[in-house]
Amino acid sequence: MDFKLDPGQQALQDRARKLAEEYVAPRAAKWDETEEYPWENVEQLTAAGLMGMTIPEEYGGAGRSIFDAIVVVEEMAKVCGITARIVVEGNMGALGVLLKFGSEELKRRYLPYVLEGDKPAIAISEAEAGSDATAMQTRGVIENGEIVLDGSKCWITGGGVSRINLVFARIVENGEEQGIGGVLVERGTKGFTVGRRAYMMGLRGIPETELHFENCRVPKDNLLTVGFRNLMSAYNSQRVGAGTVALGLAQGAYEQALTYAKERKQFGRAIGEFQGLRWMLADSRIALDAARLLLYRAATELDPETGYPDKELAAIAKVFASEAAIKITNDALQVFGARGYSRDFPLERMARDARMFTIGGGTAQALRNVIGDSILGHKVSQRKEG
């Protein structure tokens, strides 16, 4: 495994870092405070070609790899978690499903939206179907060349903002259930409404909302694929992306703590000279390296069958990075003392933002079940009916 960036990737990283430091960082607190979607940042990301960079060149993208995309994600997350999440969803997740399973016509119609800065939303979760996603009740009935969607989703990142929505539903044809499918629904389609926004602990500039579908009709071609496994294989890239947002938040907090530990003096010495803090920072450094290596491995050792990150490697990387990020951001906050807890500094925001990643996109427990199923060779986490 050689994870050295090639000159093209190095240039991409430098470009992303410059944009993050000069433009994204000074505005990060604003989105947290106002809870507004960072459209100004989206404009910059779009102009820099960082939205849809994984789209093949024949469709107007840069044909970049998932690895390239996470290099950018880390740079954004070092200064602003929500901007990094937009880069994830603008390059992975639902976009991956569209690229792999969408018809030529759908790709020609919807990929330009992403290149114009629209991050697709992915709607899986329901009130009674969280970790147990296959218990979802939203139905998509095929009739007369259309799919008729009925049901409700919750916690959807970018609900109401995203023009493209990939909605998971139980597909029914001729009265028979075919399995769980992914249906593309454009914002504004009749019968599709955006419901209540949930106000969250962190990552506040992107809305998490309910989505409701009532007799919502879309052409049958909008059904990208049927089969939960197919859909989730493309979703593994989003897990690698989410793990990288956690990594970037942790890296950013750690770098600030390192600088502060050298500058802040107590008892006549820099606080970084005290063993209690030296070891804390050393532990952060160890965990950051480990998380990055696991994420890089997951982003490069792709499943040969699907072309997407391997399920087990993605789960390992996301669990490790998300748990490490909670500790690292909190330790960085500790290094800053009262300043760390103050809203005058970014540490408290970064710790709140990092807290999410052991929950969204598969909880740390659900992903341990994925790993357990894989290493033990059979599923032990089956759904209990009734």
Ligand SMILES: Cc1cc2nc3c(=O)[nH]c(=O)nc-3n(C[C@H](O)[C@H](O)[C@H](O)COP(=O)(O)OP(=O)(O)OC[C@H]3O[C@@H](n4cnc5c(N)ncnc54)[C@H](O)[C@@H]3O)c2cc1C
């Ligand atoms: C900020 C944010 C953004 C999100 N964005 C999206 C989105 O864009 N699209 C989308 O579809 N969803 C989204 N989600 C929802 C997310 O995917 C779910 O929260 C997640 O799958 C867990 O479901 P749940 O919250 O219902 O928890 P539950 O599944 O009810 O779990 C509750 C607790 O029980 C544990 N648990 C459950 N089952 C098991 C088991 N078998 N073994 C051990 N422990 C278990 C869980 O780990 C957790 O600790 C988002 C969530 C958040 C917080």
